[in-house]
Amino acid sequence: MRRLSMRPVTLAAASALALAVSTPGLGAHAARPASPRWLTVNSKQHTVTFTLIAGYTNALGGLNFNGDVNGKMVLSVPAGYRVNVIFSNKSASPHSAVFTPYAQKDNTGSYRTAFKGSATPNWTNGIAAGKTEKFSFVATTAGKYALVCGVPGHEAAGMWDVLDVTRGGMAHLKL
Numbered sequence: 507m508r509r510l511s512m513r514p515v516t517l518a519a520a521s522a523l524a525l526a527v528s529t530p531g532l533g534a535h536a537a538r539p540a541s542p543r544w545l546t547v548n549s550k551q552h553t554v555t556f557t558l559i560a561g562y563t564n565a566l567g568g569l570n571f572n573g574d575v576n577g578k579m580v581l582s583v584p585a586g587y588r589v590n591v592i593f594s595n596k597s598a599s600p601h602s603a604v605f606t607p608y609a610q611k612d613n614t615g616s617y618r619t620a621f622k623g624s625a626t627p628n629w630t631n632g633i634a635a636g637k638t639e640k641f642s643f644v645a646t647t648a649g650k651y652a653l654v655c656g657v658p659g660h661e662a663a664g665m666w667d668v669l670d671v672t673r674g675g676m677a678h679l680k681l
């Protein structure tokens with residue numbers, strides 16, 4: 507990209523670029539804008555910091571977390587880790603973030619948190635565009651959990667991903 511901008515962009519170069527962008531098989535990751543560092547891990551302190559952005563891309567009309575929907579993004583942390591979440595909303599409509607037991611991920615309107623403090627406050631209303639909210643919890647019990655948007659209708663549309671609390675192992679994020 508930088509090399510292209512050093513000289514006038516010819517029509518051929520421009521169309522080659524357009525072709526590269528639209529080539530099937532490159533996948534959503536190739537089209538993703540330069541990513542923030544989504545996850546930082548401090549294995550000594552048993553702490554992770556998770557950057558979570560609602561409406562990061564246009565996937566599902568903005569109903570996504572970090573560009574991922576329908577359980578595609580999986581955050582794995584060993585049981586006992588503290589998860590510090592920096593949640594922000596990049597889309598025009600309000601969004602929230604709730605970590606809830608996986609079996610209850612469709613309980614829109616009556617969500618409960620999987621762990622003490624594992625959600626943004628007032629998750630039914632969510633936060634407005636451009637806002638950031640931080641929350642923090644300890645993933646005390648191994649198991650599978652869902653990360654959902656608590657604004658009614660959003661999870662049903664696909665705005666959910668996965669938290670996997672493991673017995674041991676390393677904290678990591680799969681996008």
Ligand SMILES: [Cu+2]
Pocket residue numbers: 560569600601602632655656657660665
């Ligand atoms: Cu939402």
